[in-house]
Amino acid sequence: MELKPRDPDWEVRVRTSFNAQNFMTHLGAELVHLAPGAVDIELKMQDTLTQQHGFFHAGATSSVADSAAGYAALSLFAASTGVLTSEYKINLLNPARQPVLIARGRVVKPGRTLTIAKSDVIGVEDGAEVHVATGLFTLVSVPGMKD
Numbered sequence: 001m002e003l004k005p006r007d008p009d010w011e012v013r014v015r016t017s018f019n020a021q022n023f024m025t026h027l028g029a030e031l032v033h034l035a036p037g038a039v040d041i042e043l044k045m046q047d048t049l050t051q052q053h054g055f056f057h058a059g060a061t062s063s064v065a066d067s068a069a070g071y072a073a074l075s076l077f078a079a080s081t082g083v084l085t086s087e088y089k090i091n092l093l094n095p096a097r098q099p100v101l102i103a104r105g106r107v108v109k110p111g112r113t114l115t116i117a118k119s120d121v122i123g124v125e126d127g128a129e130v131h132v133a134t135g136l137f138t139l140v141s142v143p144g145m146k147d
Contacts, residue, residue: 082145
């Protein structure tokens with residue numbers, strides 16, 4: 001299915017919004033791939049992002065999964081609309097102990113008001129990938145919200 005953005009300036013809007021998101025900056029997350037309906041966010045391991053066993057904390061993993069799904073949805077929204085997550089479910093599949101996580105957000109079903117997206121979080125170490133989490137997200141297009 002070919003996904004078409006409703007905003008001709010979608011890429012600038014998504015990048016600007018991501019760069020303004022203080023929490024992603026705080027985590028050290030980076031936007032590494034952007035296409036209509038698809039966003040990848042990379043997060044490198046830091047001691048401040050771990051839980052008591054040295055794995056990425058589930059909160060960090062969930063946060064990049066949520067942002068990847070949200071920005072994938074935003075890439076398709078009309079100009080002068082923002083994005084908010086209204087619901088999500090995430091399954092943590094494997095301990096996230098790799099030095100890099102990549103959250104791959106993809107739109108499953110675009111909509112005018114509600115969009116469904118998924119996000120798979122992959123741990124990467126020495127070229128090997130481990131599927132560490134997967135989530136399903138409902139995103140709301142909010143008119144008049146500047147992203």
